[in-house]
Amino acid sequence: MSGARSTAIGRPRGFDTDEALERAMRVFWQRGYEGASLTDLTTAMGITKTSMYAAFGNKEELFRKALQRYSDGPARYIESALAEPTARAATEAILRGAVRTSTSPGDFAGCLTVQGALPSSDGCRSAHDVLVEWRNQAGARLEQRFRRAVRDGDLPRGTKPKRLARFVMTVAFGISVQAANGVGRDTLDEIVDHTMLTWPG
Amino acid sequence: MSGARSTAIGRPRGFDTDEALERAMRVFWQRGYEGASLTDLTTAMGITKTSMYAAFGNKEELFRKALQRYSDGPARYIESALAEPTARAATEAILRGAVRTSTSPGDFAGCLTVQGALPSSDGCRSAHDVLVEWRNQAGARLEQRFRRAVRDGDLPRGTKPKRLARFVMTVAFGISVQAANGVGRDTLDEIVDHTMLTWPG
DNA sequence: GGCGATAAGTACCGGCCGGTACGGAAGGCG
DNA sequence: CGCCTTCCGTACCGGCCGGTACTTATCGCC
Helix, strand or coil: CCCCCCCCCCCCCCCCHHHHHHHHHHHHHHHHHHHCCHHHHHHHHCCCHHHHHHHHCCHHHHHHHHHHHHHHCCCHHHHHHHCCCCHHHHHHHHHHHHHHHHCCCCCCCCCHHHHCCCCCCHHHHHHHHHHHHHHHHHHHHHHHHHHHHHHCCCCCCCCCHHHHHHHHHHHHHHHHHHHHCCCCHHHHHHHHHHHHHCCCC | CCCCCCCCCCCCCCCCHHHHHHHHHHHHHHHHHHHCCHHHHHHHHCCCHHHHHHHHCCHHHHHHHHHHHHHHCCCHHHHHHHCCCCHHHHHHHHHHHHHHHHCCCCCCCCCHHHHCCCCCCHHHHHHHHHHHHHHHHHHHHHHHHHHHHHHCCCCCCCCCHHHHHHHHHHHHHHHHHHHHCCCCHHHHHHHHHHHHHCCCC
16 A cells, blocks of 8 residues: 555654554444444544545545455455365354354444445445445355355255355345344354254255 | 314315325335435425424434334235244245345335444434334244244244244345345245245254 | 655535424415 | 414524645655
8 A cells, every 4th residue: 555665755654554444444334334424434543534535535445445454354254264175164154254253342243244335325325336246246256165066066966056155145144134233142153053954965 | 193183273284194104214215214314305205394394203203104104014024924824934924025025126125124224323323223123023023923833833842932033034134135235036035945945843 | 954745734615414493375263 | 354273485504524725744865
């Protein structure tokens, strides 16, 4: 991000962009795109609006970068889940990960990518679209993982990867709604238990 | 609502409150509580702000009434689902109903009670709380239905009603997120098919 | 120290937010 | 008809929204 050109000229930045972005991410997580005002964001980030605009562009770009950070941080479990040796293990890792992230103590209930901007008031259309894309892509990657599993004989021959992936993602999304509703970690883990009982084959 | 006192005095109302509320409900459905501005609402309702305030109180009360209308209209399927003869039929009715309502053509994708206000920016805390309450109550009623089913031998003796109800509600919530994501009715029905395969007993 | 470059802080922008004051319009009733 | 009551339309409120112009502070380099 910071050019880090051989020679850095000018007054150096007075804050840590990574930490500021982390804090912004949490505000978006808690309040959603619309609900997070610039005042909320910059206050949490500990900087002024001008600094925010200089460092991140505008609110929309800040959100995009916060979402990226979310993917690399709290939602990293998706990446590692896909690397699990079996489709079943991948699924359970995703669901357990969703539970853990949606209920991490000290953080906020729910999932940034679900709470962020479900409805689409005109003003936040682009944030909405980014999240739709994010969610669909997550499903697509799981589908691809399942497709490979069928090819490898890890899943029964008749299994439809797309359908199974959509089912798993549906449960994952539902989990984050339940978490936002105040349902606790243990209860959500029971839901995962129940879901895993239904595994094909 | 309208007093309808034996003698109606004064200038009569120039619009149909039911239809206005219906239209307001749809705006909330599409945009969520925060995303629906008074201008959006009154424009869709075809009345002025003053008329709206006189007839419904304020934005928050309007939302509450719109939610009630949603319960009595698009979400009526929950009521009838609970009256199904078996727990399995009730579950399938809820899930199919969620699919149908979340994807009714001409209306908007998703479910008012999920899209309405998932995150809680300070300004919409009360709308948020109302929806949390709504969702939890829906789950509680399903749980009670399951509890009866266990008592009646309709569900296997070991079944945990609370757990099963939460699972079903999780899938239902997930369905509405998927619908908001643009997933179509047929695909969602496949998810219901898949879910029903897992029925205990 | 002086200069160029970048960041930080202040004060402000037009616009929309939810909500309201007020005067006129439209009905029943004597 | 006048009168009372209720509703409608306009014009407006303070406050916050996302975003910005301009000044001041802090750096590297010569």
